[in-house]
Amino acid sequence: MNKLIKLEQLKDFVFDGMSIMVGGFMAVGTPELLIDELVKINVRDLTIICNDAGFIDKGVGKLITNGQVKKLVASHIGLNPMAGQLMSDDKMEVLLVPQGTLAEQIRAGGAGLGGILTPTGIGTVVENGKKIISLEGKKYILEPSMKADLALLYGSKVDKFGNTQYTKTTRNFNPVMATATKHVIVLARKLVDEMNPDHVLTPHIFIDNIVEEVQNG
């Protein structure tokens, strides 16, 4: 089973109107090369699920700048003024989600759960229109789980099976996103033959394809 693909093959896995989860936190741990390729392919009307809006010229911000994003689901857009502008001009829908809720909704999506109960957002606009459930005297918001068509991740070390490690704070949303989408593509900073099983952070069963950074960068 060969999971290795060339960067140009990314076009075979994308289509207009699809939803894509992108790993990274303020573009740290974002697979920039895959984002650049998405810009090149110019696939449109995307729903992007990412911790934040990146920067105008970095991370998922590049897709926003290129007008490819119809809807952004994120916890923070403050470092990308373009995202705020498009949002207030009604040119891009932005759903702001508390960061912990976003992480847990994605985790739940990959773990076969229908949703989560979180106290975060109680008494704020976040609870508007949502079901509130009381358990033992404490209120929780029922938040549905989250899934998507594709995940684009950045692994610092990936073996040929797809076992993945993320170095330092590049890990962030990558491991949960690996579990919650129909198709998962990881950009490998370094591709290795094998990995110490104790060091695997995302088991290879979650990874569908690998793009090697040095071969394509």
Place this chain on the structure above:
Amino acid sequence: MDKKELKNFIAKRVAKEFNDGDVVNLGIGLPTLVGNFVPTNIQIFLQSENGLIGLGPAPTEDKVDNDITNAGGQPVTLLPGGMYFDSATSFGIIRGGHVDVTVLGSLQVDESGSLANWIIPGKMVPGMGGAMDLVTGAKKVILAMTHTNRGRAKILKECTLPLTAKKQVNLIVTEMGVIEVKDDGLHLVEYNPEFTIEEVVTATEATLIINNPKKMEME
């Protein structure tokens, strides 16, 4: 006090709230300064919600590692014993009550301990990031902020901006004083002797319960 002295003064006072072994999350801006004033006889562990505990000082330019950043995306360092984790684990730590203290700035706070610091509708819409989870989950929520905004009160009877969380704030530290949030309201427990108590009251829209407040130690 100039602006820098004022911020350091607030940060220094906040740092006195920590206990040995505390897991602490410091927000961006003024709260980050608190890390510079941790008493040397205790050890605390700084958590950064993007996925680490053991946050160290900013690196010198030649030591920058772009794979190690804080929640503001700025390069940081990891102290011995520090470690990394994913976002779901990070917010499990936060919501699960494993963070002892979170220190944040705020635009507004009110008599019930509700705070607003994530949006000014029509003006600034950065998003809540991890702030809602932090103030909901941390055992103790400390606001480190200037007492007023260009002369306008920030400590109000009731917040007018969209809330970050309801009734979660425990302590408010400003350049004018230290205010404890209790069930019966806001208690002025310390005041900066550079001001009179009347001046503190005037700069505060909320009702302050005053019962022999101590003078804030200047050093």
